[in-house]
Every structure is written in C-alpha cells, then in structure tokens.
Amino acid sequence: MPALLHIHDLRFAHGGRIILADLDLHVAREETLVVVGASGSGKTTLLSIVGGVLSPREGRVCVLGEDLAQLSARARDRFRADHIGFVFQLFNLIPYLSMQDNILLACRFSAARRKRIAAAGSTPLAEARRLAARLDLPANLLARPAMTLSVGQQQRVAAARALIGRPGLIIADEPTSALDADRQTRFLDLLLSECDAAGATLLFVSHDRRLSAHFDRVVDLSALNQAAKEVAS
Numbered sequence: 001m002p003a004l005l006h007i008h009d010l011r012f013a014h015g016g017r018i019i020l021a022d023l024d025l026h027v028a029r030e031e032t033l034v035v036v037g038a039s040g041s042g043k044t045t046l047l048s049i050v051g052g053v054l055s056p057r058e059g060r061v062c063v064l065g066e067d068l069a070q071l072s073a074r075a076r077d078r079f080r081a082d083h084i085g086f087v088f089q090l091f092n093l094i095p096y097l098s099m100q101d102n103i104l105l106a107c108r109f110s111a112a113r114r115k116r117i118a119a120a121g122s123t124p125l126a127e128a129r130r131l132a133a134r135l136d137l138p139a140n141l142l143a144r145p146a147m148t149l150s151v152g153q154q155q156r157v158a159a160a161r162a163l164i165g166r167p168g169l170i171i172a173d174e175p176t177s178a179l180d181a182d183r184q185t186r187f188l189d190l191l192l193s194e195c196d197a198a199g200a201t202l203l204f205v206s207h208d209r210r211l212s213a214h215f216d217r218v219v220d221l222s223a224l225n226q227a228a229k230e231v232a233s
C-alpha cells in the first residue's frame with residue numbers, strides 16, 4: 001500500500017537560507033508519528049509544506065497519492081480543506097466567532113467533509129458537538145467567543161476543527177504555550193483516540209521528546225534533515 005504521506009528529496013529555503021534539505025519521510029495510513037526537533041529547526045516549516053501552505057521548489061510531497069506540486073493553488077486549497085486537518089501552533093481560531101462556529105468553519109469550506117458526515121448519518125452541528133464533548137469541552141462553552149476561552153480550551157477547539165468531517169491526514173504543531181504536562185498528555189490522548197476512531201493518520205511535531213511514548217513512531221528532524229548536518233559540520 002502506498003504511504004499516506006510521501007516526501008522525497010525535499011529542499012526548502014526561507015529567504016535564501018536553507019532550512020530543510022534532502023529530506024525523505026514516509027508515513028503509513030493510520031500511523032501516528034511525532035517529529036521531534038529543537039525550536040527553529042524547521043518543524044512548522046515542514047508542516048506548512050505538507051499542508052500545502054508553503055511550496056517547495058525542489059522535492060516531491062504526496063498526500064493520499066496526490067502530488068501537491070501538480071495542483072494549482074486553488075486545487076491545493078481545496079485539497080487541504082477536504083483532506084487535511086491542521087492544528088496550528090497558535091491555533092488560528094477566529095477570536096470573535098463562537099467555539100461551535102470555529103469548529104464548523106472547517107465544514108463550511110469543504111463539501112467533502114460535509115458529505116462524509118452525512119454518509120455517517122450525522123450533521124455538521126451534531127458532529128461539532130460530539131467532538132467538543134469528546135475533547136472535554138463543556139457544552140455550555142459552545143456559544144462562547146473563542147477569545148474568551150483558556151489556552152487549553154482553544155487548543156482542543158483547534159483539534160475539533162481539524163478532525164471534523166474525517167480528513168485522512170491530521171497535522172498538529174505542538175503549541176509552545178504553557179500547558180502543563182498533565183494537560184498536554186490528556187490532550188494528546190484525546191487527539192490520538194479521535195484519530196484512531198476516524199482512521200486518520202497523524203503527523204505531530206514537538207520539541208518535547210517525552211511525548212514520544214504516545215506515538216507509533218518517533219523521528220528526529222535532525223536525522224531526517226541534511227540541512228541540519230550541513231550547518232553542524
């Protein structure tokens with residue numbers, strides 16, 4: 001079976017400085033993988049490329065058999081909305097929208113997500129509420145604007161928004177916020193169990209090696225990334 005995510009010979013520079021070089025990575029369907037790396041090592045850059053937000057000039061990135069570079073910008077946006085759930089490092093919630101509407105936003109932009117929910121006999125609203133409950137978000141907060149939520153609550157809203165409508169790939173950028181270890185572990189367990197229930201593949205990045213035990217596989221970004229070796233030598 002082809003890998004769900006397949007990265008080959010990826011090279012990416014920010015403003016002329018090479019951040020990622022000759023990077024290969026394959027992630028199997030339904031696998032959960034954490035990529036560990038220090039601050040500034042290129043984790044967010046890597047996820048932005050996998051999510052089709054940044055386009056590399058060299059290398060191939062295929063998600064669900066689709067070569068992202070072969071898609072027009074518009075088709076790439078559509079593909080992301082339909083098939084990739086992105087939990088951003090800073091969550092990227094719309095501050096004045098309610099918790100519920102933030103979760104539903106992912107469905108508004110994707111007919112494919114709405115179709116998958118309908119095929120499972122549910123509605124976007126019911127699914128948003130189910131996910132909120134699963135992620136320990138109390139129902140009485142559903143109507144509250146995102147900006148009034150705690151950081152931990154915002155993180156879980158971001159996860160619900162990524163998961164709704166069952167995209168095949170969830171990519172999650174570990175927040176640098178001051179979540180304590182217990183809350184971080186609880187969040188991870190919820191995210192992993194929802195990925196499992198949805199049959200989703202999870203690509204998670206973190207600076208924290210201690211999270212490794214939760215995942216099927218852990219890789220060091222510095223081992224994958226030849227740019228790190230060029231800088232080190």
Ligand SMILES: Nc1ncnc2c1ncn2[C@@H]1O[C@H](COP(=O)(O)OP(=O)(O)OP(=O)(O)O)[C@@H](O)[C@H]1O
Nearest residue numbers: 014015019037038039040041042043044045046207
């Ligand atoms: N838009 C940009 N323009 C120029 N350089 C950038 C840009 N974004 C990131 N960089 C640089 O690329 C490198 C990798 O950044 P990236 O955000 O991917 O790191 P990270 O591993 O996610 O770090 P953190 O753990 O702090 O989130 C850093 O040196 C950063 O300064």
Ligand SMILES: [Mg+2]
Nearest residue numbers: 043044089173
């Ligand atoms: Mg980052």
